[in-house]
Amino acid sequence: MNRGEHSARNTAQSSYLQVQPTRPMPGILDDVLNGLMHPPRSLPPKYFYDEHGSWLFDRICETKEYYPTRTEDALLSQYSSEIIRQTLPVQIVELGSGTSRKTRRLLDACETHAHTCSYAPFDVCGEMVHQVAIELRHKYHWLKMEPLVGDYHAGLGNLPVASGITMFVFLGGTIGNFTPDEARDFFDEIRDCMHPGDYLLLGADRVKDERVLNAAYNDVDGLTAGFNLNVLNVLNREVDANFNAGNFSHLALFNRELNRIEMYLVSAIDQIISFRKLGSSISLSKGERILTEISRKFTYRELETMITGSGMEIIRHYEPVNNYFSLILSQLRKAQ
Ligand code: AVJ
Numbered sequence: 001m002n003r004g005e006h007s008a009r010n011t012a013q014s015s016y017l018q019v020q021p022t023r024p025m026p027g028i029l030d031d032v033l034n035g036l037m038h039p040p041r042s043l044p045p046k047y048f049y050d051e052h053g054s055w056l057f058d059r060i061c062e063t064k065e066y067y068p069t070r071t072e073d074a075l076l077s078q079y080s081s082e083i084i085r086q087t088l089p090v091q092i093v094e095l096g097s098g099t100s101r102k103t104r105r106l107l108d109a110c111e112t113h114a115h116t117c118s119y120a121p122f123d124v125c126g127e128m129v130h131q132v133a134i135e136l137r138h139k140y141h142w143l144k145m146e147p148l149v150g151d152y153h154a155g156l157g158n159l160p161v162a163s164g165i166t167m168f169v170f171l172g173g174t175i176g177n178f179t180p181d182e183a184r185d186f187f188d189e190i191r192d193c194m195h196p197g198d199y200l201l202l203g204a205d206r207v208k209d210e211r212v213l214n215a216a217y218n219d220v221d222g223l224t225a226g227f228n229l230n231v232l233n234v235l236n237r238e239v240d241a242n243f244n245a246g247n248f249s250h251l252a253l254f255n256r257e258l259n260r261i262e263m264y265l266v267s268a269i270d271q272i273i274s275f276r277k278l279g280s281s282i283s284l285s286k287g288e289r290i291l292t293e294i295s296r297k298f299t300y301r302e303l304e305t306m307i308t309g310s311g312m313e314i315i316r317h318y319e320p321v322n323n324y325f326s327l328i329l330s331q332l333r334k335a336q
Pocket of ligand 1: 068173174176293294
């Protein structure tokens with residue numbers, strides 16, 4: 001029934017499928033070479049999420065300023081029942097599942113409707129997916145867990161997809177990390193995994209008052225600053241660099257032209273950074289910036305255009321009264 005390339009890893013209590021990439025992916029050394037050696041300097045946001053960074057992100061989600069997580073969770077708790085009744089999926093595949101916390105709303109709704117299905121959390125972090133599988137198996141006895149480990153940037157073509165209706169889930173507003181071109185490619189790739197009748201449930205952040213946006217990425221407790229700076233520790237560890245986080249500061253600002261939050265690390269002094277694994281170094285001048293993340297904010301229409309552009313049809317578009325966030329259910333229509 002399953003297609004695609006994968007290998008199994010078994011442990012005493014759990015196992016997961018390792019989903020192989022469909023294309024060669026740049027490693028951290030390539031990303032440093034391509035992004036940091038010459039200005040404008042940048043790094044892919046995926047390097048935020050080592051163990052400490054993932055922990056910091058969870059703390060960010062609990063700050064009063066960072067509204068996306070709780071807004072999306074409120075939408076899910078309000079509409080999960082309707083979504084499950086509408087879709088009745090045989091399989092739920094979640095891209096970038098992390099702790100799967102918000103997804104429990106969908107699983108609770110399955111329980112309410114006595115609807116059984118399988119759940120395939122897909123994340124880069126094997127340990128996380130393994131833990132989630134253990135917890136959810138315990139909480140939802142009827143649920144068939146099919147944990148998957150891999151990188152969704154490396155292609156979705158090897159995801160094992162069941163023969164019944166599948167609901168793909170991509171939450172949190174992470175679509176905002178993609179440039180418009182990358183987002184288009186990503187939706188095309190999801191669509192290519194879908195069979196007619198399958199659904200996609202997408203969470204995306206909306207354009208809003210700049211003060212609200214800026215505050216969300218500049219929480220007063222400095223958790224977002226710590227999260228941003230932590231990427232320097234990741235580089236120190238992974239490419240043997242000698243960053244001193246004390247010589248950098250966190251900068252996050254809303255770019256009005258491009259409707260996106262841009263997050264930078266700003267060099268506080270003139271300094272030379274060496275990368276021993278690369279045998280090279282760079283000099284950063286005081287005030288020089290490294291772009292570490294873009295987080296795009298969308299209008300209602302933009303989101304619908306992006307989804308329908310890949311050939312899917314909008315089934316429901318949920319938003320809260322303040323229009324802070326969108327939860328969109330779309331479907332690849334059956335051929336007429
Ligand atoms: C996980 C990518 C949705 O863009 O808001 C939070 C990451 N960065 N605070 C976002 C993040 C700074 C987050 N996403």
